[in-house]
Amino acid sequence: MGKIAVCPGTFDPITYGHLDIITRGAKVFEEVYICVLNNASKQPLFSVEERMELIKTVTKDIPNVKVDSFQGLLVEYAKKVQANAIIRGLRAVSDFEYEMQITSMNKVLYDELETLFIMTKSQYSFLSSSIVKEVAKFGGNISELVPFPVEKALREKYKN
Numbered sequence: 001m002g003k004i005a006v007c008p009g010t011f012d013p014i015t016y017g018h019l020d021i022i023t024r025g026a027k028v029f030e031e032v033y034i035c036v037l038n039n040a041s042k043q044p045l046f047s048v049e050e051r052m053e054l055i056k057t058v059t060k061d062i063p064n065v066k067v068d069s070f071q072g073l074l075v076e077y078a079k080k081v082q083a084n085a086i087i088r089g090l091r092a093v094s095d096f097e098y099e100m101q102i103t104s105m106n107k108v109l110y111d112e113l114e115t116l117f118i119m120t121k122s123q124y125s126f127l128s129s130s131i132v133k134e135v136a137k138f139g140g141n142i143s144e145l146v147p148f149p150v151e152k153a154l155r156e157k158y159k160n
Helices: 016-026 048-058 074-080 093-109 129-137 148-159
Strands: 002-009 029-037 065-070 085-090 114-119
Touching: 002 016, 002 074, 016 029, 016 085, 016 114, 029 048, 029 085, 048 065, 048 148, 065 074, 074 093, 085 093, 093 114, 129 148
Parallel strands: 002 029, 002 085, 029 065, 085 114
Antiparallel strands: none
16 A cells, blocks of 8 residues: 555546546555645536535545645645645546646656556546536436435535
8 A cells, every 4th residue: 555645626526437536546545635626717516615525425435535625736735745646537548638737747846746547437437527517407317427415416506
């Protein structure tokens, strides 16, 4: 087992694809911090607090997962929690180019921090939070895309 990893994202909302990456990462590292990005340039459906609560609920059975939020540079957060790695999920080759740029910049900022890419299971390769929100908004079935607490929260958001 490695030491401490950070798994960053917007998680608006968390999906089974995210959970796949988190669960598999938690088998490799002693601690995994799920870091909810507080990005002022994005307009998420759920608040940071709501996203954190949903993540805590759906990861409660993974004992080495901690949920937190951050603003600013991920490498600064990683230093704060003494992480030695970042976990990133890849769905398709198209994700790789963007992730490579971010990883390269992170190495410039903090050379000791490694990034590990985990390919999502093929059943989740199409899945994104944006797609889930779009389907939920129009009343489509999302039960195979997100855990029930997330499905319930989405239904509540779009009911209003």
